[in-house]
Amino acid sequence: MISFSDLPIRENLRGLSPYGAPQKNVPVALNVNENTHPLPENVVADIVEAVSGAVRGANRYPDREFTALRDALAGYLGHALSRENIWAANGSNEVLQQIMQAFGGPGRSLLGFSPTYSMYPLLASGTDTAWISGARDEDYELSADTVVAEIRRTTPSIVILCSPNNPTGTPLGLDVVAAAYEASDGIVIVDEAYAEFMPPDAPSALTLLEGRERLLVSRTMSKAFAFAGVRLGYLAADPAVLDALRLVRLPYHLSALTQAAATAALAHSDEMLAMVGEIVAQRDRIVVELERMGFTPHRTGSNFVLFGGVDEPNAVFETLLASGVLIRDIGIPGHLRVTAGTEAETTAFLEAIAPLAPDARGGAVPVKS
Structure with a gap:
């Protein structure tokens, strides 16, 4: 058995890794910026x-x-x-x-x-x-x-x-x-x-x-x-x-x-896009709640939020994953990224991350729905 690097691959491809994000069977998957709402x-x-x-x-x-x-x-x-x-x-x-x-x-x-x-x-x-x-x-x-x-x-x-x-x-x-x-x-x-x-x-x-x-x-x-x-x-x-x-x-x-x-x-573009307003509302809710918890969410015009103030991103990522919530560690020090999902998915994320927040001070931060 050989690896692809043993083959006569182009030199500018050596050492590269293919694009990929974790694909895991979890109750709440908010890691690849999908629209999590089902089609009508x-x-x-x-x-x-x-x-x-x-x-x-x-x-x-x-x-x-x-x-x-x-x-x-x-x-x-x-x-x-x-x-x-x-x-x-x-x-x-x-x-x-x-x-x-x-x-x-x-x-x-x-x-x-x-x-x-x-x-x-x-x-x-x-x-x-x-x-x-x-x-x-x-x-x-x-x-x-x-x-x-x-x-x-x-x-x-x-x-x-x-x-x-x-x-x-x-x-x-x-x-x-x-x-x-x-x-x-x-x-x-x-x-x-x-x-x-x-x-x-x-x-x-x-x-x-x-x-x-x-x-x-x-x-x-x-x-x-x-x-x-x-x-x-x-x-x-x-x-x-x-x-x-x-x-x-x-x-x-x-x-x-x-x-x-x-x-x-x-x-059906009007009907398909009707859910966009719901997603934006959940995105804005994430921004408000993360800021209240002591994180530093960045300005966003997308369906996801990048937030800083995370002391140990990998540890937070793994803790959330263990609770059934999958978000994304995109390799920016002190940051994680989360997709805005349905109201229920957003609530699940906020409740899971609250005990890990900078302002938790040993106790969970109440989450507003």
Whole structure:
């Protein structure tokens, strides 16, 4: 038996670990930013009907251009977008990988601002693109001055901005995106995986697309749409970008079943997104309660909360896990991250962590429901 490192693997992959988060069978799993709310039964029925129809034609290849799905995604996003502006793949990770394949590669680089989504450097390595880790401002914020200075210093081929940022939850101003675009000669990606959890009046980077042919805005149905298991990510960009992605995508990369399920779900977008308000309420409840307990939750526009003031993150993580509550130790010293779940799941987390809080002083901190 040998390990993969004994094989003639590419040198830039040696020593790397694959992306992964603990998958454990626990009563309360709040570690990977899933939407823990179940899909409404009437939506499930329509999706099942659509998938059933697609199965009947599964002996034929699916629509290679996934036209109906692109029309539905454009209608959902608005902003005068059409199918010519929309691309989709098996999760936003595949969308980002295709961008790296088309615009990255040997001799090219990807700039991100750490801490940020841990898949970015892995996607860079997988496409032989150099990863550049830029620093954030205090409290994980990111200013236009910081971004522009790093772009001018490193001259990257691709810039990726996570908004709100994962794992910190930090929102990003559109002034930062506009400044990054002006300072760069390459591709600028704004990863808006958690955009639906921002305040309703918060502008999206989609508003900046017109006249910016090198700007790409990535989204996903995994979070707000509770579609993590379906794997459907998408982006909005200039039609020329889609032509570039067609060069690197695998033939018929979106199955007929995925296309049918996602299109059916988008027909219920108002109903699917109704749960977002409930999630935001629980997120804000987590922030208030953790702060009251003596922790230091960071500003967040996502469906999760990064909080500091944790003396021994691994010990707290293991204690919570033993009580049936799974959250995430993302490797930031003194910090842990928790996803906002249902009201019951949020209560279970808050009650489990209360005795471990800085202000517990030997006794449990009462939790407000």
